Amino acid sequence: MSDVVRVGIAGYGSMGRLHCYSYRAAPMIRPGGVRFEPVIISGRDRRAVAEAAHRYGIEEWTERWETLVERPDIDVVDICTPPGTHAAIAIAAASTGKSVMCEKPLAVTYPDAWAALDAVARSGVRHAVGFNYRHLPAVSLLAEMVAAGDIGEVRLWRGTWLSDEFADPTIPFDWRFEASLGGSTIADLGSHLMDLAEWMVGPVADVVATSATFVTERPDGEATRAVEVDDASAALVRFSSGAQGVLQVARAAPRRPCDFTIEVNGTAGTLVFSYDRLNELWFGDGNDDRRLYGMRRIRVEDPSQPETAGWWPIGQGIGYDASFVNQVAALAEEWDSGRWSPGFDVGARIVRVCSAMERSAAEGRWVSVDEVLGEPAT
Amino acid sequence: MSDVVRVGIAGYGSMGRLHCYSYRAAPMIRPGGVRFEPVIISGRDRRAVAEAAHRYGIEEWTERWETLVERPDIDVVDICTPPGTHAAIAIAAASTGKSVMCEKPLAVTYPDAWAALDAVARSGVRHAVGFNYRHLPAVSLLAEMVAAGDIGEVRLWRGTWLSDEFADPTIPFDWRFEASLGGSTIADLGSHLMDLAEWMVGPVADVVATSATFVTERPDGEATRAVEVDDASAALVRFSSGAQGVLQVARAAPRRPCDFTIEVNGTAGTLVFSYDRLNELWFGDGNDDRRLYGMRRIRVEDPSQPETAGWWPIGQGIGYDASFVNQVAALAEEWDSGRWSPGFDVGARIVRVCSAMERSAAEGRWVSVDEVLGEPAT
Amino acid sequence: MSDVVRVGIAGYGSMGRLHCYSYRAAPMIRPGGVRFEPVIISGRDRRAVAEAAHRYGIEEWTERWETLVERPDIDVVDICTPPGTHAAIAIAAASTGKSVMCEKPLAVTYPDAWAALDAVARSGVRHAVGFNYRHLPAVSLLAEMVAAGDIGEVRLWRGTWLSDEFADPTIPFDWRFEASLGGSTIADLGSHLMDLAEWMVGPVADVVATSATFVTERPDGEATRAVEVDDASAALVRFSSGAQGVLQVARAAPRRPCDFTIEVNGTAGTLVFSYDRLNELWFGDGNDDRRLYGMRRIRVEDPSQPETAGWWPIGQGIGYDASFVNQVAALAEEWDSGRWSPGFDVGARIVRVCSAMERSAAEGRWVSVDEVLGEPAT
């Protein structure tokens, strides 16, 4: 029988539910390692958190996230609250020796991210950031093929994330529009893409960005309130390797529900992923027979892929949840090593890259990632 | 707290696992109705069923499916064994008053299917057949739009299911190649498509079919054994309504993992579904502005769809499992009514249609579905 | 300077225009062989044919196709009139020693087709049938790859042609709805597909078909007139090789403008062509690395393909006309050999296959192609 690891989930919203779903599903898909058991969930709205606990089949609930941190029977604190609250919860959890799983972005500012990283590093606990898309089979294979040299040396990288989440100007103001709580669109959507970019291509050296807020005020009760975050941003990226990158993120693109695409062009080939067809990866092999010039549409469901193992027969298709289930499975498999990956080091790094973009957009100039400082001056 | 309904699962293979997965997941997605709890699983291989029980988190296991039928604490028998065994288990379960969920096809012969239907009808238990694809959001919307008249009167229906399951001639003989146990490819793949066809277009009147077995012998230990089922079959179908249908099913199509497509052309429009992109439905509205001539690619993830409700935000995508989770949710919601749908009546009907195709292929002539008899002559 | 070959075109409709377009364009694309010059065009409507001649830049016109046949300065008679008139014009042209290019189908009945073939064979003139889609680069590559064994031995063939040409019931009666003039939908659309099928897979042995006419009467002036042809037909096909085929043709599919698809599954791979993306061919190589499981989307524009040579840089795309321009180029290149391909032998054979389908639909039984007789009993 697998060892059971007891989890407290902070936040009962869509991420809280999905994490809970994944803890339950993972053993039926990839049964290796420990077994996580969600035992308590927190949220500020008493009635809503109680209802969620019931629905998700979690026995206990609380209005205070501090309870999760304080309870000695909790092994892992899983942070699914708004971004602006991540760092404080993580620091508190680390201080009581809990392992910490934190949704992305790790923080809204780089100093906060730095402090969270510092806290887990000092306390020696396991730490992970929820870059779940790394665990989609097609994205995972993309990264694996880049690393294996299947497209040669990377020259061009491009990532676009289009959603219509903010397209409707009548959506009322909520925490997502508050910079200190929700963070920018660069942080929300861009953090996923920049994590994948650095994972595949290596460190970003410098960036130039521009941001736009098209709907500047939103209804807030009887009044309106000024929106503090961008509807859309774009950036040019120069990687240390000399590769050239382009990023665009937007929550103002009608009939684009959540469409992200990544393309990587190397000296010897091209790889393309489009999330709207998440079980597919396109591979253009530059050394292929000219007669077959084009790209392969890889159906990334063959059990030979690590992130596909344990899933359904090839051709049946997996969904969004599979990325979270695989993420949980990886944490379970890594438990005994005492180290999770990607950790807060990666999480903090990505906050730094995104902060460089935010600064560039504000100042109208190229900004080096190194310019962004987090640690307090000594 | 929802009422708990106790389930015994017969068969621990891929279907057994998927059903178990779905019983666990359904309450987190669509929490209405009763809550099913898998409490025992059966299988003939002692070691394998024990391992499966552990992996799926089911407390008890048994080598005899009869145990599930006999135990008074079991409410539902869920049949996930090879097709040739379905009817006998269903009849036994009905005789002890269990509700019965049976994987498709209900039986390999129409007399067997008729007997199973007769048994559940006489005993008055709930009965359902696992036509899970009805619960895919895009397929469900397709049927709903046909029923709503969005494409007018149906004229043409076409369904194709291509897989490469049997393409490799070195695959050894197993129960799938034995007619009385696995059933034909018409029964295995065609039963899904013909269920969807009759659901959407109404009853089939007559059929003409042809079958081919390309790999006639397969390794069986040191020897070889004659394959008893078809690698591929095709049929022309005339519906009672006057609509014309075409079916093709094959397990001999390389690099077609499990690709099924359905197209329906009506007097006023066209609907197309392709399982390799399972979150999409194509709709060509014949009354649309000529300037926009073409088809809409509907992203069938909007919560306005019943089978989408409770799933992830639009654009994130669901997978194969969602069809089973939705199926469980529907059974849970219908529990109190004492009636499930689609029941054995539908299951038996589809066996009859498939049997007409098998007879046509054998006899080289058009066969009316009415010619196929199941009930014993009185 | 290339030799000039003088062409008389019978019929000024869409086919007449396209043929004329292609005679003009071919030398700029594939300059080999003779140069065809359209010098006269015929048509029964005096005003319309005069206008067409002007627009197409042809110096002479006539109301009588007989003029083309009689004129000693005409080398080629190119037949672009309705199908029911093809054979008579071809026979007349052969009798005066003209080379004959005839649009498909060669005739509406097999006896007529047989007579046309007999006439060209006796007179020894060049003869060709306008199966232009053979000259689309992607279709040509498909056939070439099948012939080269790239997918092994062919097992399954499927062809579907969906159009909405007859979907609107208010379209008035014209020659297309008259069986003896326009021929059936099997003949009109099916002849293309069956030509490609036999070209790729070899001879058809027997067939079973069903036809439906959904709009049975059409406006004809003040009255209505009974439609004599099918709106849609489907057929099962058994090739002599043992391969299984499925055909469906329809002019009753809304928002399907002219969508034909061909898929061929062999023992070692799969090839798929869809005309709505005519510069692409999909190839699933059954021997490919499992990690890359899927199909290649070949961009069939590389100059290494014979039918691509001379066209635009790869990626720019060619259109429908290219199939006709390539067809003309092939006739020009073959001129000196005294033999064209595909000739009336192929044209007559395809009429025979289509006639077998028509007979099967009428008689409700499998029909062997050999049963269809054309030559007069001696």
Place this chain on the structure above:
Amino acid sequence: MSDVVRVGIAGYGSMGRLHCYSYRAAPMIRPGGVRFEPVIISGRDRRAVAEAAHRYGIEEWTERWETLVERPDIDVVDICTPPGTHAAIAIAAASTGKSVMCEKPLAVTYPDAWAALDAVARSGVRHAVGFNYRHLPAVSLLAEMVAAGDIGEVRLWRGTWLSDEFADPTIPFDWRFEASLGGSTIADLGSHLMDLAEWMVGPVADVVATSATFVTERPDGEATRAVEVDDASAALVRFSSGAQGVLQVARAAPRRPCDFTIEVNGTAGTLVFSYDRLNELWFGDGNDDRRLYGMRRIRVEDPSQPETAGWWPIGQGIGYDASFVNQVAALAEEWDSGRWSPGFDVGARIVRVCSAMERSAAEGRWVSVDEVLGEPAT
């Protein structure tokens, strides 16, 4: 009979051939207006230009483009030479009163473009720049729908052009790698996209760009020579309207033959064009029924579109050449007005925008388009 306008073509390469092809084809497709007749063609390689003249069916040829300008019987000089030579030929042609059609980009530097514009403006001749993609039906419909407000106010624009033209490092140095003759990749590919961008969205205010040359030296006879142009560039674009744009152009993307895409997101909808499927336009209507959430794939072949009129029946597909044929047809239709569109004013403007990008890439800062000056200081 249409009036004949006599054309001299400077340059016999791929553009020269395509222009010639289009002059011949246009009257058979869209017969309105004058009829252009190519009567002479120039090129520096005596043997090659003679061969080309023969192949294209042009009676005369010359080694000197000056002949075209000097000959009194020539009405139009059509410039198909390398970009660095465009302005000088255009200025000479204007000086002798010829109408001038010039391939894009109008010039390699903005001062040259300004001088060419000044010359045609002073002389009052017709002038046009070859932005042929405006005449693709799908691109044309995209622009028309933006102008009609079908997607509301434009917020985001993105254009990407990926090719592998320079991907192979063994391609020898030629004029394309020489900045003063071939111009940058921004000029070559970006000029098309920025023309479409300004046509659809209005003027660009400022830009920031980055350029990379990955293959810095290329074989040149026995030696190597330094490449002077970029392999890939990317830019952020701010339109005067407040819309945000992103551009990426590359000739270093393996298995991307010539793939350009344009997406425009407005307040009320989204339009997407991808050149690899050039007969399609995707339209996401933000006001569409939620149940049908998604995008329409418009088959842009309905004769209701001006750029489709005269082409093949819907569904048959047109190719690259159609954009040029339509361009010629438009010039023919506009002839009598004495004015062509888009003219050198547009051509010069686009050189200015591209020059701003080149300057930005060189100087590492945002550059306003207004900063780029062409006219000599007075």
